[in-house]
Structure formats: C-alpha cells, structure tokens
Amino acid sequence: MLAPRRRRGESVSANGAVLLEVQDLKTYFYRRGRFGTVRRDDYVPAVDGVSFQLREGETLGLVGESGCGKTTLGRTLLRLAPATSGEVRYQGENLLELSPSAMRQKRRELQMIFQDLDAALNPKMTVGELLREAITLKTPSPKQDVLRRAEELLSLVKLKSAKLSAYPPDLSGGEKRRVSIARILALEPKLIVADEPLSALDVSIAAQVANLMRDLQETLGLTYLFISHDLQMVELIAHHVIVMYLGQVVEMAPATTLSENACHPYSRLLWSAANAHTGRRTAESSGWELSEQERPKEGCRFRARCAVYRAMGEPSVCREKDSEPELLQIAPQHQVRCHFPERESIEV
Amino acid sequence: MTDSAHRRETDESILYIKDLRTCFYLPERGRFLRAVDGVSLTIKPGETLVVVGESGSGKSVTMLSVMGLVSGAPGIVSGRIWYRKPGDPEAVNLLEGLERFSRVAYEPSLSVEKDVRGWERWHDSGMKERRGRDFAMIFQNPRNALHPFFTVGQQVSEAVKRRSPELSSSEAMEEAEAWLSRVHLDSPKKRLVDYPHNLSGGMCQRVMIAMTLAARPIVLIADEPTTGLDATIQSRVLDLLEEMKAELQTTTIVITHDMGVAKRLADRVAVMYAGRVVEVGRAKEVLDRAHAPKHPYAYDLLGAIPTAEDIQSRRKLSVIEGDVPDLSRLGRGCQFVSRCGVIPPGAEERCREKEPELEKVSPEHRLRCWLHAGEEARA
Numbered sequence: 001m002l003a004p005r006r007r008r009g010e011s012v013s014a015n016g017a018v019l020l021e022v023q024d025l026k027t028y029f030y031r032r033g034r035f036g037t038v039r040r041d042d043y044v045p046a047v048d049g050v051s052f053q054l055r056e057g058e059t060l061g062l063v064g065e066s067g068c069g070k071t072t073l074g075r076t077l078l079r080l081a082p083a084t085s086g087e088v089r090y091q092g093e094n095l096l097e098l099s100p101s102a103m104r105q106k107r108r109e110l111q112m113i114f115q116d117l118d119a120a121l122n123p124k125m126t127v128g129e130l131l132r133e134a135i136t137l138k139t140p141s142p143k144q145d146v147l148r149r150a151e152e153l154l155s156l157v158k159l160k161s162a163k164l165s166a167y168p169p170d171l172s173g174g175e176k177r178r179v180s181i182a183r184i185l186a187l188e189p190k191l192i193v194a195d196e197p198l199s200a201l202d203v204s205i206a207a208q209v210a211n212l213m214r215d216l217q218e219t220l221g222l223t224y225l226f227i228s229h230d231l232q233m234v235e236l237i238a239h240h241v242i243v244m245y246l247g248q249v250v251e252m253a254p255a256t257t258l259s260e261n262a263c264h265p266y267s268r269l270l271w272s273a274a275n276a277h278t279g280r281r282t283a284e285s286s287g288w289e290l291s292e293q294e295r296p297k298e299g300c301r302f303r304a305r306c307a308v309y310r311a312m313g314e315p316s317v318c319r320e321k322d323s324e325p326e327l328l329q330i331a332p333q334h335q336v337r338c339h340f341p342e343r344e345s346i347e348v
Numbered sequence: 349m350t351d352s353a354h355r356r357e358t359d360e361s362i363l364y365i366k367d368l369r370t371c372f373y374l375p376e377r378g379r380f381l382r383a384v385d386g387v388s389l390t391i392k393p394g395e396t397l398v399v400v401g402e403s404g405s406g407k408s409v410t411m412l413s414v415m416g417l418v419s420g421a422p423g424i425v426s427g428r429i430w431y432r433k434p435g436d437p438e439a440v441n442l443l444e445g446l447e448r449f450s451r452v453a454y455e456p457s458l459s460v461e462k463d464v465r466g467w468e469r470w471h472d473s474g475m476k477e478r479r480g481r482d483f484a485m486i487f488q489n490p491r492n493a494l495h496p497f498f499t500v501g502q503q504v505s506e507a508v509k510r511r512s513p514e515l516s517s518s519e520a521m522e523e524a525e526a527w528l529s530r531v532h533l534d535s536p537k538k539r540l541v542d543y544p545h546n547l548s549g550g551m552c553q554r555v556m557i558a559m560t561l562a563a564r565p566i567v568l569i570a571d572e573p574t575t576g577l578d579a580t581i582q583s584r585v586l587d588l589l590e591e592m593k594a595e596l597q598t599t600t601i602v603i604t605h606d607m608g609v610a611k612r613l614a615d616r617v618a619v620m621y622a623g624r625v626v627e628v629g630r631a632k633e634v635l636d637r638a639h640a641p642k643h644p645y646a647y648d649l650l651g652a653i654p655t656a657e658d659i660q661s662r663r664k665l666s667v668i669e670g671d672v673p674d675l676s677r678l679g680r681g682c683q684f685v686s687r688c689g690v691i692p693p694g695a696e697e698r699c700r701e702k703e704p705e706l707e708k709v710s711p712e713h714r715l716r717c718w719l720h721a722g723e724e725a726r727a
Binding site for chain 1: 580582608660664666671
C-alpha cells in the first residue's frame with residue numbers, strides 16, 4: 001500500500017520543515033586545452049553561487065532562458081553534474097560529501113523527471129518490466145506483489161493496467177510522461193526534480209499532467225523543484241519561484257508576488273514577453289540573446305540588455321569591477337539582485 | 349457546390365483549399381493514416397490565418413500539401429487547391445490532374461491507388477516555379493532547415509537571386525546582408541560567412557525568416573515559428589513577423605499550438621482536430637472561450653491554458669480527458685465523440701454514427717458539430 005507520507009490530520013502546507021538547503025552552490029565547466037588538460041582560467045559558470053531553501057511539501061519553480069543554468073542546477077543537486085563548490089544539505093546532510101555508494105542509496109529519495117520523454121524509457125522493455133525494475137530496486141518482492149504494486153502505481157498516475165504490456169513507442173507523449181512518473185513513484189521519493197516535464201506535451205495533455213503532479217503532491221506530500229520556461233505553468237504549480245540569469249539567482253519570491261510585482265528588470269522582461277500576446281510589444285531595447293563575448297565580464301551581468309541601466313544613463317555602479325549587485329531582501333521572502341530594484345516606471 | 353458559389357470563393361480568396369486529403373500508408377499495420385482528411389479552408393489576400401491544434405491534428409501536413417512538399421506515400425490523394433495570384437483573372441488549381449494519378453475508394457475501407465513518382469514529377473514541374481517566389485515557408489526546426497555545408501550568406505543570397513535572377517553574386521550578397529540586419533542579427537557582415545552551426549537557435553530562426561522574406565513571397569507559411577525559443581526571443585520573433593507583414597502585405601498562414609501566438613497574430617483562426625477543421629472564424633470569435641457557439645474541442649482546448657484567474661485562485665486546470673484518436677483507425681462519426689463532454693442525452697448515436705459537416709453559424713464563423721448544425725437556418 002502506498003501510504004501518504006504525512007501523518008493524519010497534518011495538512012501539507014508551505015510551512016513544512018526545510019528539506020533541502022543549498023548554500024553558495026557553484027558548477028563550473030572548464031574548457032580543455034589541446035591535450036585534454038583542464039584550463040583553470042577558462043570556464044563557463046553554469047551555476048554561480050546559488051543559495052535557496054526548499055521546504056517539505058512545497059514546489060519551487062525555476063525559470064530562465066535556455067543556457068541560464070537551470071537544468072545544470074537541478075542536475076548538480078542530485079550529483080548528476082559535478083559541483084565545483086558549495087553545499088547541498090538534504091535533511092541536514094551535505095549530499096556533496098557523501099560517498100558514491102551512500103549517494104546511490106540517497107537517490108531513491110531524490111528523483112528526477114527528465115526532459116526527454118523517449119530517452120527516459122527503454123524502448124525494448126514493456127511498461128510492466130520498466131515498473132518492475134523500479135519496484136524491485138526499492139523492495140525485492142515476489143512476482144505477485146510486484147504486479148499488484150505496478151497496477152497500483154499505474155492507477156496512481158491514472159493509466160489503465162492494460163498498458164502494462166505496451167512498449168514505450170506505442171504510447172502517446174502524455175502516457176510516456178505518466179509512466180516515467182510512475183517509475184519514479186515506485187521508489188517513494190521525497191524530492192522530485194522535474195526538468196521541463198510539460199514542454200514536450202500538447203496543451204491539453206500538459207494540463208492533465210500538471211493536474212496529476214499537483215494531486216500527487218497533495219496525496220503523497222511530495223516536494224518538487226519544477227524547472228520550466230512556461231511562466232504561466234510555473235505560476236500555477238509553484239509556491240516560490242527563482243528566476244535565473246547566467247548562472248545566478250536574480251530574483252526569488254513567492255509565485256504570486258513575482259507575477260504581480262517582479263522587481264528585477266530581467267524578470268519583468270520575461271513576464272512582459274510572456275504577456276506579449278495581450279498586444280503589447282516588447283520594447284526595442286530588450287534585445288535578442290547575447291553571444292558569449294558580449295556578456296559583461298564584470299559588474300552586473302544583465303547590464304547589456306537592461307532597460308533600467310540605459311534609462312538611468314548607464315550608472316557606473318552597474319559597470320564597476322567590484323560592484324556586482326548582491327541578492328538583497330526587499331520584502332519578506334522577496335530577494336532581488338539589482339542596484340535599482342524599484343524603478344518600475346521604466347518600461348523594459 | 350454551384351458554379352457561382354465556387355466563383356465567389358475563388359474570387360475572394362488567394363488560396364482556397366477544398367476537401368484536401370493527404371494519407372500515409374503504414375505497412376506494419378496494413379492501413380492508411382489519414383493525416384489530412386477533408387480539409388477546406390479559404391485564405392483571403394493580406395490576412396493572417398492561424399491554424400491551431402495539437403500535434404497530429406494535421407495542421408503541418410495541410411500546409412506541406414499546399415507547398416507540394418509532402419514526402420511519403422501516397423501523400424495527397426484528393427482535393428483541390430485554388431490559387432489566385434493578385435492581378436490574375438483566373439484561379440489555378442495547384443492539384444490539377446491529380447485524378448489521373450490517384451484513385452481513391454472509401455468503401456469498405458479507405459484504399460488508394462496512386463502513381464506517386466508520376467504525380468511528383470508532374471506536380472513538381474508546376475510548383476518549382478512557385479516555391480520560393482509565390483510561396484515561402486518558415487520551417488519548424490530552423491537548424492534542420494538550413495543547409496549545414498553552406499554559409500548563411502550563400503543561403504540567403506540564393507533566396508535573393510531566386511526572386512531577382514538578374515542580380516550579380518555580389519549584389520545578391522549585399523542584399524542578403526541588408527536582410528540579415530532587417531531581422532536584427534548583429535554584425536550581419538560577419539554572419540554572412542558563418543555556418544549554421546555557429547549560430548544559436550534563435551539566430552538560425554532569424555536567418556530562416558530573412559531567407560523567406562528575401563523572396564518577398566505572396567503567401568508566407570510559418571510552421572511553429574516560435575516553438576523551442578526562449579520567451580523573450582519568441583516575443584521578438586512575433587514582433588518581426590508583424591513588422592514584415594505590415595511592410596510587405598504578405599498573406600500569412602501561421603501554424604501553432606500556442607494560443608498566445610494565435611491571439612497576437614491572427615485575423616482569422618482555424619482549429620484542427622484529427623485531420624479536420626472543426627472550427628474556423630474571426631480570431632475574436634474563435635479564441636474567446638465565452639463566445640457562443642463554440643466547438644466543444646475548441647472550448648476545452650482554451651480551458652487547458654492557465655489564465656490569470658486560474659493562477660490567482662490556484663485552481664486546477666480543466667482538461668480534456670483521453671487522448672487524440674488514432675488517425676489510422678478513425679470512426680465514422682464525429683472524431684471528438686470519445687472525449688466530448690457535452691453530448692446531449694439521446695444524441696449519442698447520431699454523434700457516433702454520422703460525421704457533422706463544417707456548417708456556417710454566422711457569416712464568418714463555421715463549426716463542425718451536431719449541437720450547432722442548422723443554427724444559421726434556424727436564426
């Protein structure tokens with residue numbers, strides 16, 4: 001029986017215990033020299049000093065454009081990508097210091113929903129076999145029990161047990177996504193890192209899966225790190241949202257605050273772009289993406305695309321070497337990395 | 349259809365697609381997949397038509413059929429596509445002579461006899477002239493659509509030369525550079541000698557757009573022009589399409605599954621489901637969920653997108669239960685019947701057994717649903 005993890009009478013709220021605490025996490029990818037030597041001074045800071053807390057039963061949304069490091073951050077948390085420095089405390093224990101075998105044990109509680117639907121499921125195994133693999137990994141048990149558990153898992157993700165004998169290529173996108181979620185649930189995880197779980201799905205199917213994820217969170221008390229570039233979905237699903245830009249957290253706030261009162265110029269640019277279909281054009285200044293050479297080396301990283309920077313007459317504080325903005329608390333639970341967070345009158 | 353009605357449709361529209369059917373044979377199942385199954389659409393000069401629908405609804409294949417770019421057998425099996433170039437007195441049928449190559453039987457089950465090679469040779473001789481001049485297409489995956497072995501400059505200048513063959517290579521290259529700066533590619537001169545793999549996805553998309561616009565087409569077809577791009581870039585690509593349309597007065601057809609894109613660009617919207625058009629009309633009629641009458645599928649589809657109120661109240665999204673139907677095993681009746689939530693009691697047999705026609709409910713608005721059949725006549 002898949003018992004809800006929370007005790008009776010206890011409601012799942014965003015005020016649970018801290019499950020995951022990330023401190024100054026950095027993941028740098030070093031370029032290699034001609035003979036495979038690591039070049040210490042030439043690296044891409046995919047994740048550059050990220051800190052946040054994630055409470056039990058909560059969903060943290062992670063948004064940003066491609067290349068901002070959101071997927072790498074998710075992978076680093078589960079040690080699927082090597083961290084350069086920092087701490088990832090899961091229930092008080094630093095995951096980065098665990099031995100490989102201890103980490104393998106831990107991973108049962110920390111699971112990931114991968115973006116690529118087809119790569120996540122072996123096409124030569126039936127759904128039944130795929131589920132059996134996950135179930136026996138958790139608790140080796142006789143065939144009968146495994147079958148019962150597999151059916152239970154399928155009903156949990158609202159699939160018919162007839163699908164047990166189907167192969168992944170015969171399933172639709174939504175069904176594949178459900179099977180991959182069922183496989184993860186077999187391990188009874190606490191934290192699920194969901195990397196763009198809805199991006200490959202059609203509108204109506206994405207809505208089904210989004211509802212399913214919220215249902216599962218309620219019944220099983222799951223905690224999600226929800227990585228996505230669909231701002232509306234993130235607002236709907238997440239309790240808190242982190243906006244990332246070039247490896248850094250530029251704004252962190254409750255979902256409702258962010259949609260109404262985003263303060264960082266980049267967050268405002270994102271939200272105005274998402275709302276552009278209401279008829280408002282994006283300002284000419286917002287620019288297209290930057291090539292790597294154009295990224296500012298010092299000072300504020302968003303400067304080159306920042307409307308506020310331009311409107312304020314390119315103040316030197318945004319440009320100077322040692323004045324990269326800090327993540328500042330501007331309201332309870334609302335942090336912004338910007339020298340001028342309250343210039344809302346300036347159109348982005 | 350009477351001659352006069354046909355006359356009116358071809359006179360008023362630049363493209364008039366009539367009962368288009370495009371199939372693919374699935375050897376492992378021994379059946380035909382009916383990707384486009386009787387699509388009729390009209391596109392008026394200068395307007396933007398947005399075709400929305402989920403994957404597998406046939407929206408891309410419909411437009412590939414118009415371009416004459418369907419690969420796979422048997423491909424287009426029946427239908428007509430009337431095209432009237434502005435200034436021409438008569439519309440021409442782009443699928444002229446199809447009956448000679450393709451024989452279709454619907455009973456007992458769909459069977460097609462088609463001389464695919466013969467048709468392709470015949471059809472291509474006519475379409476070659478029009479592709480890249482009259483019709484141009486922005487493809488879904490710009491990285492795949494650009495040739496990896498040629499520089500950006502070579503590819504864009506080729507499109508320029510296609511329109512004005514009298515230009516010399518260096519003149520064409522100059523114009524190519526101008527087009528690249530029109531689509532806001534920075535340092536276009538440098539980009540001319542870049543290969544597609546040097547560019548990011550958003551840049552490739554813009555090169556694609558520059559190429560199609562350099563041809564100054566009469567009809568521009570954009571297949572999912574913003575899918576896979578970042579939100580900020582998406583919005584800029586849409587700006588660009590709007591800008592270009594205003595400047596060149598191109599008739600535009602946009603294929604998308606993003607209702608936001610549809611809202612932003614469309615004059616008229618067609619909703620497709622299982623290879624059919626189920627609803628077509630002016631953008632504000634089709635995209636407004638509260639506007640009645642509305643096809644049940646279009647209603648549900650609009651409900652599946654989070655709105656501001658959904659987010660405010662954190663309520664669950666309304667969803668369409670079930671999955672899209674298997675296009676190789678379509679039933680006789682309405683294709684949406686298994687997922688439809690509004691079948692009135694007693695009407696189930698009718699919905700299951702007989703397919704409704706795409707009927708007018710108001711002068712500009714057509715629906716394919718039994719609930720609204722004969723509505724205009726009653727009014």
